[in-house]
Amino acid sequence: MFKKFKSKSNDDSRHDPETNExxxxxxxxxxxxxxxxxxxxxxxxxxxxxLNKHFRNVLGISTTQSTYMQxxxxxxxxxxxxxxxxxxxxxxxxxxxxxxxxxxxxGALCFYPSATxxxxxxxxxxxxxxxxxxxxxxTCANTYIAIIGSRESASVRINxxxxxxxxxSTIAPVVASYAFFGGSEDDTSEASSNLDSVKWCYIGVACxxxxxAVLFCFANIPEVDEEAIMAEDTKNTGxxxxxxxxxxxxxxxxSLTMFMYVGAQVSVxxxxxxxxAEVGQMADSKGSIILSIGMACFTVGRFVSAILxxxxxxxxxxxxxxxxxxIATVFVIAMKTPATSYAxxxxxxxxxxxxxxxxSLGTKDxxxxxxxxxxxxxxxxxxxxxxxxxxxxxxxxxNVNISYIIPLIAFVVVLFYSLVGSKWIMYVDDEIxxxxxxxxxxxxxxxxxxxxxxxxxxxxx
Numbered sequence: 129m130f131k132k133f134k135s136k137s138n139d140d141s142r143h144d145p146e147t148n149e150x151x152x153x154x155x156x157x158x159x160x161x162x163x164x165x166x167x168x169x170x171x172x173x174x175x176x177x178x179l180n181k182h183f184r185n186v187l188g189i190s191t192t193q194s195t196y197m198q199x200x201x202x203x204x205x206x207x208x209x210x211x212x213x214x215x216x217x218x219x220x221x222x223x224x225x226x227x228x229x230x231x232x233x234x235g236a237l238c239f240y241p242s243a244t245x246x247x248x249x250x251x252x253x254x255x256x257x258x259x260x261x262x263x264x265x266x267t268c269a270n271t272y273i274a275i276i277g278s279r280e281s282a283s284v285r286i287n288x289x290x291x292x293x294x295x296x297s298t299i300a301p302v303v304a305s306y307a308f309f310g311g312s313e314d315d316t317s318e319a320s321s322n323l324d325s326v327k328w329c330y331i332g333v334a335c336x337x338x339x340x341a342v343l344f345c346f347a348n349i350p351e352v353d354e355e356a357i358m359a360e361d362t363k364n365t366g367x368x369x370x371x372x373x374x375x376x377x378x379x380x381x382x383s384l385t386m387f388m389y390v391g392a393q394v395s396v397x398x399x400x401x402x403x404x405a406e407v408g409q410m411a412d413s414k415g416s417i418i419l420s421i422g423m424a425c426f427t428v429g430r431f432v433s434a435i436l437x438x439x440x441x442x443x444x445x446x447x448x449x450x451x452x453x454x455i456a457t458v459f460v461i462a463m464k465t466p467a468t469s470y471a472x473x474x475x476x477x478x479x480x481x482x483x484x485x486x487x488s489l490g491t492k493d494x495x496x497x498x499x500x501x502x503x504x505x506x507x508x509x510x511x512x513x514x515x516x517x518x519x520x521x522x523x524x525x526x527n528v529n530i531s532y533i534i535p536l537i538a539f540v541v542v543l544f545y546s547l548v549g550s551k552w553i554m555y556v557d558d559e560i561x562x563x564x565x566x567x568x569x570x571x572x573x574x575x576x577x578x579x580x581x582x583x584x585x586x587x588x589x
Contacts, residue, residue, distance in 0.1 A: 216499055
């Protein structure tokens with residue numbers, strides 16, 4: 129999954145100006161360790177969707193009020209993504225990831241007093257702190273996985289890493305079904321009538337994340353020199369040494385598409401158990417299990433995507449999956465039979481490749497701007513704070529079927545980005561320069577000497 133570069137030491141990657149070569153450490157073990165972070169935020173997200181219904185049962189809040197958790201959770205991504213990128217830039221990947229893990233632990237521990245005093249506001253605040261930590265982890269981990277190997281296989285690496293995110297999201301609803309509802313078909317069971325199970329569940333989460341944080345403290349996580357890696361790739365492949373502008377349309381549209389996609393993903397999942405209850409006529413415990421099956425379909429889709437990306441272009445594959453999601457969502461809206469609940473499983477399958485592919489397409493050719501550009505795309509995750517409340521209002525004023533028009537619109541936006549938006553790239557400098565064994569060879573017309581790749585990299589944004 130990750131390139132293994134030979135190195136005489138475990139120091140950060142360095143560029144040798146005399147030989148124009150990069151001494152790179154092995155990213156295999158660090159890559160595997162960073163991939164565990166994808167599991168952590170996937171588990172957190174998987175619990176969130178089940179908490180929605182559980183809090184409504186125990187605290188007597190409305191459907192719209194229950195989405196305040198999504199607002200806090202995904203709103204944190206909008207607020208904290210840029211600070212997270214600045215922390216990453218100043219202190220490096222390793223320290224930034226540890227910082228994110230510490231925030232995760234603090235937020236999880238805050239669930240204990242919130243559950244003790246039945247404070248919905250406390251839960252919302254705790255989720256905000258957790259999400260600030262997760263925003264830091266996502267900004268760092270997605271970027272790290274994307275740039276530690278070849279540019280061509282970035283989508284494959286991110287899809288594989290994100291598959292573990294889906295795996296955690298599959299496990300979490302099963303855990304929640306037994307922890308929050310006691311695995312009972314009866315929604316009035318003792319387990320579902322109090323929040324003791326919630327606080328102990330999150331104490332367990334805090335302990336698990338603490339262990340991961342300690343591992344990161346002692347692990348060797350090499351830093352990455354984006355500029356040097358870009359120059360090395362240019363030398364090895366003979367491709368044009370160009371860097372996309374930080375405000376290139378493909379980045380801005382990528383952030384917007386991420387906003388719409390994550391909003392759709394969260395909307396589909398947060399309304400999933402309402403759909404299974406109202407249309408599928410299922411008990412909450414069974415609905416939670418069906419949601420877990422849906423997340424399993426999501427995870428399978430990630431692995432299938434990783435395989436297909438070896439033969440098909442990322443934008444073409446995402447376009448095909450977008451069409452599949454659109455068709456399945458139309459079916460969910462139009463039909464009102466109990467069996468229609470299973471169409472949501474199809475929607476979740478086709479969602480699978482969207483996040484990692486949007487991220488890889490939106491951060492393409494950024495060079496040294498990769499950290500800042502990644503933060504801009506990750507800010508789009510805040511769509512999870514906006515679209516679910518809109519869908520909840522549609523649910524309260526119409527019905528759960530009609531509410532799925534919201535994610536339908538989002539999938540259309542993803543289709544547009546696949547076919548058009550991802551190709552709209554504005555470069556800082558279109559000078560063509562290829563490096564051969566430390567020498568700069570001019571491929572453009574005229575005899576005037578052109579700047580080297582590293583000089584081009586240092587010009588503009």
